[in-house]
Amino acid sequence: MLEKIQAIQKEIEAYVIEGVETLEQFKLEFTSRKGKIATLFDDLKTVPNELKRSVGQELNTLKQLAQARFEEAFAAFENTTNAQQSVPKIDLSLPVAADQYGARHPLSMVRERMIEIFSRLGFTLGEGPEIEDDWHNFTALNFPENHPAREMQDTFFLAKNPDIALRTHTSSTQIRIMESQQPPIKALAPGRVFRNEAISARAHCVFHQLEGFYIDENVSFLDLKKALYHFVKEMFGADVQIRFRPSYFPFTEPSAEIDISCLICKGKGCNVCKQSGWVEIGGSGMIDPQVLENCHIDAKKYAGYAFGMGIERIAMLKYQIKDLRLFTENDVRFLKQFSNLG
Ligand code: DAH
Numbered sequence: 001m002l003e004k005i006q007a008i009q010k011e012i013e014a015y016v017i018e019g020v021e022t023l024e025q026f027k028l029e030f031t032s033r034k035g036k037i038a039t040l041f042d043d044l045k046t047v048p049n050e051l052k053r054s055v056g057q058e059l060n061t062l063k064q065l066a067q068a069r070f071e072e073a074f075a076a077f078e079n080t081t082n083a084q085q086s087v088p089k090i091d092l093s094l095p096v097a098a099d100q101y102g103a104r105h106p107l108s109m110v111r112e113r114m115i116e117i118f119s120r121l122g123f124t125l126g127e128g129p130e131i132e133d134d135w136h137n138f139t140a141l142n143f144p145e146n147h148p149a150r151e152m153q154d155t156f157f158l159a160k161n162p163d164i165a166l167r168t169h170t171s172s173t174q175i176r177i178m179e180s181q182q183p184p185i186k187a188l189a190p191g192r193v194f195r196n197e198a199i200s201a202r203a204h205c206v207f208h209q210l211e212g213f214y215i216d217e218n219v220s221f222l223d224l225k226k227a228l229y230h231f232v233k234e235m236f237g238a239d240v241q242i243r244f245r246p247s248y249f250p251f252t253e254p255s256a257e258i259d260i261s262c263l264i265c266k267g268k269g270c271n272v273c274k275q276s277g278w279v280e281i282g283g284s285g286m287i288d289p290q291v292l293e294n295c296h297i298d299a300k301k302y303a304g305y306a307f308g309m310g311i312e313r314i315a316m317l318k319y320q321i322k323d324l325r326l327f328t329e330n331d332v333r334f335l336k337q338f339s340n341l342g
Contacts (some may be wrong), residue, residue, distance in 0.1 A: 001047055005058050008036055012066050014333070017073040026073070029067040037063050047113055049277045067106055104275045106338040107208060107327055110117040110315040111190050114210050118188055121227055126187045128173035128193070136172040140294040154196040156205075166194035170211035171251060171308055174287075178295035183302045190311070203322040208286040208311035213287065215297065215304030221254070221286055223307035228284065236318065241267065243278065252285025252306060261315055278315060282309030 012030060021056040029035055039073045040059055114123065128136070143150050173189035191213040197203045214223065222247050225244065232242045237278050241261035258281050262273035269275040284307035291298035312324055319338070321327075326334050 001044065001051075001055055002058060003056075004040060005062055006319045007063060008040070010063055012069055015069070017069070018227075023070070023077060024074055026229060027070060031063075035066075036065055037066055045280055047147070049179070082089055092163045103336045103338055105327075105335060106315050106319060106321075107311055109338060111208065111311050111319065113235065114231070114309070114311065114314065115188060116192065117231050118210075118212055118227070118255075121186075121230065123186050123188045123214075124321065126173060126177045126190060127191060128167075128170070128176045128191055130167055132165055132167040132172045134165065136281075137165055138176045142288055142290055142294075147250070150275055154195050154305070156196050167191075168195055169193050169308060170209040171306070174213050174251075174306060175291075177293060178215070178292070178297055181302070183297060184214075185304075186214045188212045199325060201325065204324050204328070206311075206328070207324075209282075209308050210311055211306070211308045213304055213306035215287065215292070217300050219303045219305055221257065221305065224284055224286070224307065227305075228258055228321040229306060232281075235314065236260060236263060239266075242282070245280075247283065247285075249283055249285055251288050251291045252283075253288045255283065255285035258282045258284055258307065258309070264320065281291050281317070282307055284308070 007029070015022075017026055018268075030037055032038070039060070040062075042128065044052065044056060044059065065181075098169040115123075119125070138150055139145075155168050156166040156171060170189050170191045170193060173191065177185060177189070179186050187233055191209065191211075192206060193209050194206055199205060199206050212227075216228070229242055232240055240263065243259045245258035245259055247255045247257040252267055259278040260276055260281055261267040262270060262279050264270050264272045265277065269277050273279050284305065287304040287306050289303075292299040314323070315321060315327070
């Protein structure tokens, strides 16, 4: 019996376990219920009583040896298969995947460029709320009650309270800034404005404006012309012409519409400029003294100019975009074209 035990011990020690199959084989031969060791345990009953104890101990040691070899081989085998599975196969010859960068929205780019140009003339940045009251959007700007100019702007009023509306222009911010500061004031107010218009290639119910105004002693129309002349040359290039066309706004006197020479036909006449050679980019004028007084600014001492421009308008002219709806549809094929434009 002891000889058999020793022989099996040698066999176990010499056994080469290489893979799943030899491991299975080892298990069958030694550690399974019908293996060689289990058979020896069965034979234990034939051993004389006085030897049973010591032979039993030897058998137990043998069993533990077989079990230990099995577990050791099993663990090693498991580690190598796990390691093989967890290392992803990398093809180092593949080209690098291009990074996907987001692009700035053309309106943000144009707005920032406009602000940059004016801030070099000393304008600071202000802002006001999109939900306005009648005073700031209309009354303080000299729109009398029931004046048709209020309808001209197709206002969205709050049904429950017609004193509250979505601002129809950024001129409301002029009032807010003038109420809270004394001249000299030189400020810009960019923002979103709302009008009850049907959406088409040329009109939208939500769009953006940049308002600017300057109030000080002795500010004149010449100062307004100089500032806008500078802006147009910086924004569109030195060969673009600017003209001021007499117009009417309740809050400026005199008032003028700002036109620039058509960028498409260079002033010769085309569809974009309706054959006139000129396109409008905004309104302007000298702030009406009554508007200054409405904001407690002494109109005898101070004068001011103001202007308001459509940001979409400027972007459409600069990048020759023909449909206003493209700005809000968020089609990436449109948006990503502007990523490299300064
Ligand atoms: N608020 C006017 C509009 O939306 C534009 C405008 C005209 C603004 C003349 C001004 C201005 O500041 O002086 O149609």
